[in-house]
Amino acid sequence: MKSSALQQFTELREELLKQREELQSRLEAINEALGASSTTNVPAPVRTPRGTRMAFPGLKKSTGRRGNARSLKEMVLDVTKAEPKTKHEILAAVQAAGYKFLTKDPLNSLSTLLYTAPEIQKEGDKFGPVSAALKMA
Numbered sequence: 001m002k003s004s005a006l007q008q009f010t011e012l013r014e015e016l017l018k019q020r021e022e023l024q025s026r027l028e029a030i031n032e033a034l035g036a037s038s039t040t041n042v043p044a045p046v047r048t049p050r051g052t053r054m055a056f057p058g059l060k061k062s063t064g065r066r067g068n069a070r071s072l073k074e075m076v077l078d079v080t081k082a083e084p085k086t087k088h089e090i091l092a093a094v095q096a097a098g099y100k101f102l103t104k105d106p107l108n109s110l111s112t113l114l115y116t117a118p119e120i121q122k123e124g125d126k127f128g129p130v131s132a133a134l135k136m137a
Helices: 003-036 036-040 072-079 087-096 106-114
Strands: 120-123 126-129
Touching: 072 087, 072 106, 072 120, 087 106, 106 120
Parallel strands: none
Antiparallel strands: 120 126
């Protein structure tokens, strides 16, 4: 029984190798038809360290801040350090300080940060950095 499984594996492997050779020769013919220079301009995808996503050499990966020198969290902590503010006040202050949102709904992004960041605490409808003044009883 093991020999038949091994024989089946060998036959399937040989078939796959044959198909690969046919595909490679077809790809070479397509490349010839398109012209040799067309293949040199397109970088080949390579595996990233994370394994599942593909990256193209030479393309810059986004940092996530898109031109903002400081993170949104840093900006929020800065504008609320003097006194707690509402979401809308924080949004206006952060945008006035020069933070640029890429989303159509910046209040949604800000709200996510306000409710998930452990450094920011809510008291009533106002948010501010965690401190003795904001500790809830």
